Amino acid sequence: MAAVNPAKSEAALHGQQAPTLSDSTPAETTAPTVLDDLRVSSTDVLARIPKRQQCVKCKKSVMYFCYYCYGVVGCDRSEIPTVQLPVKLDVVKHVKEKDGKSTAVHAKILAPDDVEIHAYPDNVPDYDCSGRTLLLFPGEDARCLEDIEPGSFDRLVVIDGTWNQAKAMVRYSPVLGRLPKVAIRAQRTYFWRFQNLDDGHLATIEAIYHFYREYHQAYATTPYNGEYDDLLFYFKYFYDMIQKKYRESGKNFTQRYRGDYIRY
Numbered sequence: 001m002a003a004v005n006p007a008k009s010e011a012a013l014h015g016q017q018a019p020t021l022s023d024s025t026p027a028e029t030t031a032p033t034v035l036d037d038l039r040v041s042s043t044d045v046l047a048r049i050p051k052r053q054q055c056v057k058c059k060k061s062v063m064y065f066c067y068y069c070y071g072v073v074g075c076d077r078s079e080i081p082t083v084q085l086p087v088k089l090d091v092v093k094h095v096k097e098k099d100g101k102s103t104a105v106h107a108k109i110l111a112p113d114d115v116e117i118h119a120y121p122d123n124v125p126d127y128d129c130s131g132r133t134l135l136l137f138p139g140e141d142a143r144c145l146e147d148i149e150p151g152s153f154d155r156l157v158v159i160d161g162t163w164n165q166a167k168a169m170v171r172y173s174p175v176l177g178r179l180p181k182v183a184i185r186a187q188r189t190y191f192w193r194f195q196n197l198d199d200g201h202l203a204t205i206e207a208i209y210h211f212y213r214e215y216h217q218a219y220a221t222t223p224y225n226g227e228y229d230d231l232l233f234y235f236k237y238f239y240d241m242i243q244k245k246y247r248e249s250g251k252n253f254t255q256r257y258r259g260d261y262i263r264y
C-alpha cells in the first residue's frame with residue numbers, strides 16, 4: 001500500500017477509507033457509468049439507516065452490516081437482496097487485510113448460502129486440485145471461461161488482499177498454488193479507494209461480479225439480464241454516496257488510485 005498523506009484523507013466512512021478530495025484531474029463526477037445501467041435493487045433502505053448500530057451477535061458498533069459476523073445491521077435482512085450463485089464462492093482473505101477495507105464481505109452478506117470466507121494462512125481449506133475448484137487469478141496459465149467445459153467445476157476461490165499479498169499467497173500456499181486458474185476479461189474499476197495501479201485493478205467484489213456475469217454469458221442459454229447485479233448492491237451505494245460528496249464539495253473525482261489491489 002502506498003503512503004497516503006493522512007492530512008489529505010477524509011475521515012473513515014463506515015469503515016471504508018474514503019478517497020481524498022484534494023486531487024484534481026478531469027472530472028467524471030456527473031458522467032453516467034456502467035453502474036447506472038445495472039439492475040441493482042433499490043438502496044433506499046440503506047439511505048434510511050442514520051448511524052452505526054450494535055451488531056446483535058458481537059455487540060460491535062457497525063454501519064449497514066457486520067464485518068465479523070456477516071449479518072445485516074440497521075434494517076431487516078428481508079429488506080436486502082439475496083443473490084443465488086451458480087457455483088459456490090470461497091473467499092480466502094489475507095489475515096492482514098483489514099476487515100473494514102474488504103469488499104469481499106459484500107458477497108457473503110448478499111449471497112449467504114453460497115459464499116464462505118476463510119482466513120489465510122491458518123484456515124485455507126484443503127481444496128481438491130483436480131479441476132472442480134478454480135482460482136480466480138490472472139496469469140499466462142489462466143484460462144477464460146469460454147475455454148472451460150461447462151459443469152466441469154463447482155467452486156470458485158477468490159483471494160482478498162492487496163496485489164502483493166495475493167501474489168505471495170499463490171506463490172507460497174501449497175493449495176492455492178496448485179489450483180487451476182481462471183481469469184476474467186479486463187474491466188475498469190469504479191473502486192473509490194485509490195491505487196497506484198491503473199484502473200484495470202478491481203475491488204474484490206467487482207471481480208466476483210464480473211466472474212458471475214461472464215459465467216452466465218459463457219454458459220447460460222438466455223442473454224444476461226442482471227442476474228448477479230445485486231452483488232454490487234453495497235458497492236454501488238457507497239460509490240454513489242462518495243460521488244455525491246464530491247459533487248457537494250465542488251471538487252472533482254480523481255482518476256488517481258493509491259494502493260495495490262489485484263489486477264484480475
Ligand SMILES: [Zn+2]
Nearest residue numbers: 055058066069
Ligand atoms: Zn457482529
